[in-house]
Amino acid sequence: MKRYVIIGNGVAAAGCIEGIRSTDRDGEITVISAEKHEVYCRPLISYYLEGKTDLTRMNYRAEDFYSKNAVRVIYGESATAIDPDNSTVTVSDGSVLPYDAVCVAAGSSPFVPPMEGLDTVEKKYSFLTLDDALALEQAITPESRVLIVGAGLIGLKCAEGIQERVASITVCDLANRVLSSILDDECAALMQKKLEEHGIQFLLGDSVAKFEPDGSGSYVAHMKSGADAPFDVLVLAVGVRANTGLVKAIGGNVNRGIVVDNRLATSIPGIYAAGDCAEGYDVTIGANRVLAIFPNAYMQGHAAGVNMAGGDELFDCGMPMNSIGFFGLHAMTAGAYEGECYEETTPESIKRLYVKDDLLKGFLLIGCHERAGIYTSLIRNRTPLSEIDFELMKQGATTAAFSSENRRKKFGGVV
Amino acid sequence: MKRVYVNEQWCLGCHLCEYNCAFANSGKKDMVSALAGKPIYPRVHVEGHDNISYAVSCRHCKDPLCVKSCIAGALYRGEDGVIRIHRERCVSCYTCVLVCPYGALLPGEDGAMQKCELCLSNSSGEPACVKGCPNRAIVYEERGDSL
Numbered sequence: 001m002k003r004y005v006i007i008g009n010g011v012a013a014a015g016c017i018e019g020i021r022s023t024d025r026d027g028e029i030t031v032i033s034a035e036k037h038e039v040y041c042r043p044l045i046s047y048y049l050e051g052k053t054d055l056t057r058m059n060y061r062a063e064d065f066y067s068k069n070a071v072r073v074i075y076g077e078s079a080t081a082i083d084p085d086n087s088t089v090t091v092s093d094g095s096v097l098p099y100d101a102v103c104v105a106a107g108s109s110p111f112v113p114p115m116e117g118l119d120t121v122e123k124k125y126s127f128l129t130l131d132d133a134l135a136l137e138q139a140i141t142p143e144s145r146v147l148i149v150g151a152g153l154i155g156l157k158c159a160e161g162i163q164e165r166v167a168s169i170t171v172c173d174l175a176n177r178v179l180s181s182i183l184d185d186e187c188a189a190l191m192q193k194k195l196e197e198h199g200i201q202f203l204l205g206d207s208v209a210k211f212e213p214d215g216s217g218s219y220v221a222h223m224k225s226g227a228d229a230p231f232d233v234l235v236l237a238v239g240v241r242a243n244t245g246l247v248k249a250i251g252g253n254v255n256r257g258i259v260v261d262n263r264l265a266t267s268i269p270g271i272y273a274a275g276d277c278a279e280g281y282d283v284t285i286g287a288n289r290v291l292a293i294f295p296n297a298y299m300q301g302h303a304a305g306v307n308m309a310g311g312d313e314l315f316d317c318g319m320p321m322n323s324i325g326f327f328g329l330h331a332m333t334a335g336a337y338e339g340e341c342y343e344e345t346t347p348e349s350i351k352r353l354y355v356k357d358d359l360l361k362g363f364l365l366i367g368c369h370e371r372a373g374i375y376t377s378l379i380r381n382r383t384p385l386s387e388i389d390f391e392l393m394k395q396g397a398t399t400a401a402f403s404s405e406n407r408r409k410k411f412g413g414v415v
Numbered sequence: 416m417k418r419v420y421v422n423e424q425w426c427l428g429c430h431l432c433e434y435n436c437a438f439a440n441s442g443k444k445d446m447v448s449a450l451a452g453k454p455i456y457p458r459v460h461v462e463g464h465d466n467i468s469y470a471v472s473c474r475h476c477k478d479p480l481c482v483k484s485c486i487a488g489a490l491y492r493g494e495d496g497v498i499r500i501h502r503e504r505c506v507s508c509y510t511c512v513l514v515c516p517y518g519a520l521l522p523g524e525d526g527a528m529q530k531c532e533l534c535l536s537n538s539s540g541e542p543a544c545v546k547g548c549p550n551r552a553i554v555y556e557e558r559g560d561s562l
Contacts, residue, residue, distance in 0.1 A: 015483075043486040047506045053487070057504050060488040295484035295514060302483070323513040332513050369509060371518030373480075380516075392464060399471065399517060400464035404423065407469065410517065411421045414558055415474045 002027035004308055005089045005097050007079040007246065008105035009033030010042060011294060012275025012301035014060055016103045019305020019313065021069050027309065029071045030097055032089070034078040037130055038065070043294055045133035046161030058130070079106075082246050084268050101308035104247060104258060104266070104273040105301055108240035108292060115149075117211035121219055124234040127158045139233050140166050147171075147221055147231035149208060151178040153324060155237030159200050160326050169200045170229050172221075176205035182322050182333045187350050187366050194329040203227060242277040242290055255279055257290040262316040264304035272308055274300035284319045284335040284361055284379060291318050317380045323369070332369045335362025335379045342394050344368075353394060358384050371397040416496040417557050419459075419533065419542050421469045425552035426461070428468035432544035432553060433457035436472075439534050439543035456523045458531040459544045459553075470544060470553050472531035473498055473519040481511040481520060489528075497535065502527045 004020055006013045009031050020029060039060045047053045066073055074091060081090040082102060089097045110126040118124070125136045136158075140146065144166040148155045151173035159169050173180070177188035178195070192202060203223055210222045214230065221229040242257040253259040253267035257279030264272045264280070275297035279288045296318050306313035321334035339356025349367030353360060353375070360378040374397035377383070385393075393401035399410060409415075434450060436457040443449035459472040475498050482490045482498060489504035490511060505527040511520045512528075523529040533555075534542050545555040 041487050043508070044506060052506050053504070057487075294486045295480070295510065298483045321513055323508055323510045325507075325509065330509060332509070334513065369512060371515075372513050373511075373515035374518050376513055377516035389464075397518060398462055398464070400462055400467065404467070407423065410474070411423075411469060411471065413420075414418065415476050 002100045002309065003098055004029045004305075005079075005099040005102040006031045006105055007089065007102065008107055008275070008277075009035060009037075009039055009073065010105060010107050010275060010297065011039065011060060012105035012107075012278075012297040012304075013103070014039045014065075015298040015301025015303075016105060016272075016274060016305035016308070017065075017069050017071055019302040019307075019311075020309045021305075022302075023306050023309035023311040027100075029069065031066075031071055031073045032077060032079050032091055032097075033073050033075050035129060035131065036075045038073075040130055042129070043157075045127070045130055046157035048130075048133055049137060049158075049161035049165070050163075055130075079246060082250055082271065084250055084271065087270060100270065102271050103264075103301070103304045103308060104271065104277060105275045105297075105304075106243040106246065106277045108242050108276040110236060111239045111241045112236050113238060115208050115211065120213050121211050121234050123232065124236060127154050127235055127237050128240065133161075136162070136233070136235065143167050144232045145170075145218070145230060146233045146235060147229055148235040148237055149173075150235075150237035150239065151175065151202065151204065152181060152237060152239065153179065153322065154240075155235065156195065156326060157324070158235055158237060159195070160198075163198055163200065166233075170203060170231065171195075171200060172203035172206055172208065172223065172229065174205070174207045178202070178204070179324075179331075182320070182324075182364075183331065184337065184352075184364065186345075187331065187352075187364050190350060190366055191326060191329065191331060194327055198327050203229060240276070240292065242279070242292075244277060247271065247273065255288070259288060260300075262314045263307045263312070264300055264315060265307065272304040274304040280318050281316055282319055283317050283382070291320055293320065293322065295321070319379060321376060323372075329367060330369050332365045332372045333363065334372075334376050335360070337362050337364065344394075355385060355390075358386055360385060368396075373397075374399060416475070417533075417555055418475055419472055419531070419545060419553060419555050420558065421471075421553050423463075423467055423469035423552070425550050426463075426468045426470065427550050427552070428461055428463060429549065430461050431547050431549065432459050432470045433461060435539075435543040435547035436531075439537050439539040440529075442537075454524075456521070456529065458521070458529055460518075460521070462518075470548075471517060471519060472544065474517055475531075475533075480514040480516070484510050484514045486510050490530075497533055498530065499532050500528060500530055502529065 258273040276292040303313040303315040389401040437455040441449035
């Protein structure tokens with residue numbers, strides 16, 4: 001009987017469990033879960049604070065998920081080392097787990113740059129885990145003035161989540177626009193306007209020079225620009241770093257993430273990696289990179305699990321993609337923004353499609369996301385645009401732009 | 416498993432499937448009180464261009480990207496192969512819209528996503544779009560796969 005060890009208990013781990021069990025019903029699976037929670041929907045922590053879900057509904061799988069899949073979970077401990085020569089994982093409680101295959105699904109950790117006076121701030125939180133969200137919930141009151149450092153996906157979702165529960169929110173970022181990793185200037189401006197309409201204030205192109213207690217239990221962030229931002233509660237959402245240490249320590253190939261091939265194998269035999277800690281192939285740039293998004297985590301985990309169990313599943317169509325909305329305004333982005341840009345804008349919406357070498361390479365859609373998955377499929381499948389009615393497709397994503405033969409396969413066959 | 420298939424050469428573009436779908440999923444006993452004078456939120460949509468039209472609903476993919484991508488764990492594939500949604504778990508993030516290659520998922524009246532579940536658990540018992548199609552442009556049948 002094969003022995004599997006999964007380091008981490010997020011969605012990549014859940015995918016890995018389901019991948020293993022699709023191939024091997026009998027092997028022994030052990031999960032090492034640093035967080036003392038069953039696998040939950042991590043991106044839902046802001047929705048929890050917003051009251052759009054609750055702790056029960058946030059569980060990613062049914063109550064009997066682990067028992068049904070015969071998985072042993074070690075809660076509240078972490079893996080401290082992998083020994084590839086003896087095929088064992090050492091756990092922080094001192095136990096040693098032998099393995100035939102191990103999956104590192106250790107996620108990422110918040111990155112906090114050194115900032116003067118940060119240690120004087122008592123109420124400071126990251127926003128990556130359920131425990132972070134629960135701690136933040138305890139800290140905020142209707143009178144709280146909240147400063148969020150980082151106007152990326154995590155910082156802004158946090159802002160939306162607590163907006164009705166605090167007195168004010170200020171978000172600062174070194175970048176001169178919001179969501180700088182996925183939006184261009186014009187799209188970011190549209191989204192920023194929406195956030196500002198809901199009372200969120202911004203200090204962009206600016207960063208904290210120094211935090212200082214104000215003498216009455218609150219604080220002031222002195223900004224590099226000279227501005228002062230008074231606050232009571234601080235959220236640090238600057239960025240994250242992949243947890244690569246376990247594989248790096250044993251000489252595995254590591255860049256920004258743990259380098260994996262299309263079968264999710266690392267450079268060390270028997271060791272796989274998946275999710276936010278892994279650096280897999282991005283079909284839109286033709287190179288490896290960390291794709292720290294939920295769908296990739298699940299799919300990588302699943303493929304890793306199948307392959308660990310002796311099956312064969314490729315994951316070779318990863319790409320950056322995000323569907324993210326704030327206060328009802330929705331943005332969808334995917335792929336790489338390179339090549340010729342077709343665009344269509346109205347005061348409420350922006351559509352940009354990027355075309356290169358007869359392929360759709362990426363897109364940005366705000367306020368016009370209907371059937372966007374059809375665009376995504378063009379990128380994923382590398383569909384030559386000369387084979388479809390791209391003029392029609394530009395106007396709006398539709399399967400009518402495919403040939404009738406193609407549609408016959410889609411709607412007359414099993415897909 | 417049995418799935419819904421369309422033949423675009425037979426589709427008249429009458430949109431009856433959309434009304435039958437909305438009615439079957441309304442929980443109401445008569446069509447007029449269910450649908451009259453309000454916007455409908457069907458789970459099947461007639462698409463097309465020029466002289467072509469056809470009904471699009473969930474393909475119940477063997478490898479469902481929507482299920483794998485759902486950040487709320489709301490979409491799932493049952494043991495019968497049918498892709499369903501726990502709507503009370505949906506937070507309307509639209510990730511499923513971003514990944515579905517067919518444009519088959521749309522929000523319902525309350526904002527949560529909804530999709531074709533083949534009418535297996537509503538009053539119709541089998542796909543209402545198929546039952547009501549006047550020209551047999553939509554059929555419900557087995558086309559030679561396991562699941």
